[in-house]
Amino acid sequence: MNHAWIDGRPGSEPEAVAAAAALIGGSRLPVVTGLATDIAGIRAALGLARIAGAVIDHQASAAIYPAVTAIRDSGMMIGAPAEIRRRADRVLIVGDAFATSPDLPDFLFRHEPDLGKATRGKREIRWLGGPESSADIPGAIEPVVCPADGIADALAMIRAAAAGHRFGEGPIAGEQAEAVAAWMKEAGFGCAIFAVAGMDELAIEMLAGLVFDLNAETRFTSLPLFGPGQAFGAALAATWTTGFPLRVGFGRGFADHDPDLHEAGQLIASGEADLAIHVSGLAGAASPEPEWSGRLPVIAIGGGAASWANPPKIRFDAAMAGRDHDGVLHNERFGSFVPFAATQTGTLPRAADLLAAIAAALGDVTTGAAA
Incomplete structure (x- = not known):
């Protein structure tokens, strides 16, 4: 069964890999994006970006960047869901926290706290700016x-009240802010x-600062929920690989982090990028055609591209992480990376293997050009 196409025509995997390497080698500025895949695929994508001198950016990074920026610039205390489940006796939920994680509340709150000081009583929950129904x-x-x-303003009021500082009028009553602060x-x-x-950078930094302040007198942590798609997992992998979270460019021969300059969508919209390598190999994750499809040649790796209105220049079908092969994914319930086992068998190659093969072929292309 064929799993590689060049200009819409079936081809062998080696032919498509060689064609992809040649296309990347002739590119002025390629971008590697998508990145809905397992940790092996993300690491392979980083390796390809380094060899290609490309920019690498996750397709969902815009949604998580306020938190990435807050963590990078100011730090944040982050707890493990299992510890919160068993220790947290006071929980402040902020905004529509579980919009993309509807199963997490049952895990967190169905079990009463039974470790540490939390054993003194049952868990109490307050919800700031939540939906009408809980x-x-x-x-x-x-x-x-x-x-x-x-x-953000309400959190500022609560933080000021917790520190004993004066504050003015805001979206909640002053008595409410003082009561929530005392309760926390x-x-x-x-x-x-x-x-x-669901929160901007200022609100996240304010909440992180409130948690830091509270730890002067008690124990408090936070649980940011990043949603599906492995965007935060990709940011973590980029950090331990390059020293920076995503939106990294390698055009100057080394890892260069710039959250504005290296935003993939903007590079494509402006015409600065002239080639995209799009990776989508995650089981259960929607893989719609990117909004920028049709503006530049695309090398697509993974599922979904066969139905694009603007067919990719080169397309590889790939095994889906979380279904077709073993691997490691960032798991929100665990709060870190966890191994997973394949639930079915298949013959398609992993996204990581395809990316590594293209990187190897590109290395040969660049070596030959230098010679």
Whole structure:
């Protein structure tokens, strides 16, 4: 069964790999994006970007970048979900935290805390700026009504109250801010939970600062939820590989981090990038045609590209991580990387193997050109 195409025509895998390497070798500025794949695929994509002098950026990085920026610039205390499940006696949920993680509340809150100081009583939950209904969340919840665009200001009020500082009027009553601050300070082990896609950089930095402040008197942590697609896993892999989170360019011969200059969508829209390598090899994740498809040649690796309105220049079908092969994925419930086993067998190559083969062929192309 064929799994490689060049200009819409079936070809062998070696032919498509050689064609992809030649296309990348002749590119002025390629971008590697998509990156919905396992950790092996992400590492292979980073390796290809380094050899190609490309920019690399996850397709969902815009949604998580406020949190990445806050973590990079100011730091953040982040807890493991399992520890929060068993220790947290005071939980502040912020905004529509579980919009992309609907199964997580059952794991976190169905079990009463039973470790450390939390054993003194049952868990108490307050929800700042949450949806109107919280019927699907286990446990009693006290709402703190706040408009979505007022969450950063509300957090600033609570942080000021916790520090004993004066503050003015805001989206919540001053008495509410003081009550929430006092309640958080009384935690044996507390946690603030939020979805990064629903908050801007200022709100996230304010929440991270509040958690830091609370640790002067008690134990408190946070649980940012990054959603599906492996965007945060890719950012972590890029950090330990290059020293920077994603939006990294290798055009100057070394890893160069710039969150504005190396945004893949902007590079494609401006015409600065002239080739895209798009990786989409994650089981269960939607793989729509990128909005920039048709603006430049594309090398597509993974599922979904066969139905694009603008067919890729070169296309490889690949095994899906989480279904067709063993590997490692970032798992939100675990809070880190976990191994997974294949649930079915197949004959397609992994995205990581295809990317490595293209990188090897590109190395041969560049070596030959230099000679």
